[in-house]
Amino acid sequence: MKIIIAFLALIGYVQAISYADVLESEWNTFKTEYGKIYENKDEEQLRRQIFIDNKEMIDKHNKLYIAGEETYEMGVNQFTDLLAKEFESLMLPSHNITESDSLTDFIYTQPEDVAIPSSIDWRSKGAVTGVKDQGQCGSCWAFAAVGTLESQHFIKNRQLISLSEQNLLDCSSRAPFSNHGCDGGSHARALQYIQINGGIDTEQSYPYRATQQSCRFDKRFIGATVRAIARVQVNSESSLAAAVAITGPLSASIHVSRNMQFYRGGVFNDPSCDKPTNHAVTVVGYGHDNQGGDYWLVKNSWGSAWGESGYIRMSRNRNNQCRIASNAFYPLV
Structure with missing residues (x-):
């Protein structure tokens, strides 16, 4: 039983690393595609976190879209590093x-x-x-x-x-x-x-x-x-x-x-x-x-x-x- 639990934990760890890698790759692609340049490292870290939070919301919505529970798809665009209030x-x-x-x-x-x-x-x-x-x-x-x-x-x-x-x-x-x-x-x-x-x-x-x-x-x-x-x-x-x-x-x-x-x-x-x-x-x-x-x-x-x-x-x-x-x-x- 301990071996099974350890194995499942390892799988979860690998999946977490894999998802983090995917997000990092998407972040870098986003910056390149939309020509995003930030004032300093602190600003970039803030924008990166906002991007990740928005991307997770987008992914959650799109799962419902794929399941036929939503009629429209969401995606990354030039506004994905903005808070809702900033966008407004x-x-x-x-x-x-x-x-x-x-x-x-x-x-x-x-x-x-x-x-x-x-x-x-x-x-x-x-x-x-x-x-x-x-x-x-x-x-x-x-x-x-x-x-x-x-x-x-x-x-x-x-x-x-x-x-x-x-x-x-x-x-x-x-x-x-x-x-x-x-x-x-x-x-x-x-x-x-x-x-x-x-x-x-x-x-x-x-x-x-x-x-x-x-x-x-x-x-x-x-x-x-x-x-x-x-x-x-x-x-x-x-x-x-x-x-x-x-x-x-x-x-x-x-x-x-x-x-x-x-x-x-x-x-x-x-x-x-x-x-x-x-x-x-x-x-x-x-x-x-x-x-x-x-x-x-x-x-x-x-x-x-x-x-x-x-x-x-x-x-x-x-x-x-x-x-x-x-x-x-x-x-x-």
Whole structure:
């Protein structure tokens, strides 16, 4: 009996060493892949421990995913060495502005006599620019506004032009728009700025800097204009689907829960994200997945290394999960 116990203990010891070696290898790979350089050894040790804690959480979740008990997979990405509070501080706006119907020209509701397709992906129609990266700046509101305008401009004019988020970051802080640059803002007020301003510059003429600077708008480089702003009927996923199918991609607000930080793929189903919205995205389609069910196809602004090449499929028809249908807008061009 003593021999058996000793043997089992030895196996456990070897497994522990093996797992530790795997974690160390994954840590080194993570640093290389994402170009992580830390100020000193103490900082690196702290980041290493945070990485290990997050990796253990990811592995635990993925066991449930493999067993069919979760609909989405988590994975290591550029945020795996960050605490939840750090991630929120760096990537999510500190000012969450409540949207108002006064910003819009009309409310879109689902037409009663119009059938919409079971799925749509505006990327396949050439209507969506590549995934962008907001960097360590809470400027998601600007990327969401630009995302819907780029697509709406393409649908009307058959020209896909990358537009300037920096233009919005620098120029829409004054009244009546009152956005807060990297500290947050409103995608509806960003569209209102473009409407009143007479247009927005192109990305090429006014590149992104991930920090608020002085306004340098130049009407010679306008890439698109807005003549009116529509808001989708609040909290109506059916109206949201109709708007996406009939009119094209639109901007929306969501709540980012802890698990979304490490999302890798699948249909993100997280009932815990029924909280006030804290992030803005662009909805470019919807569909159905055999494992995860109905989903929204969402373009994020955290770079292409996150999620499904920069996209996330979010649960659809699950009581407005993450409040995705609470604040959805699109421009008329």
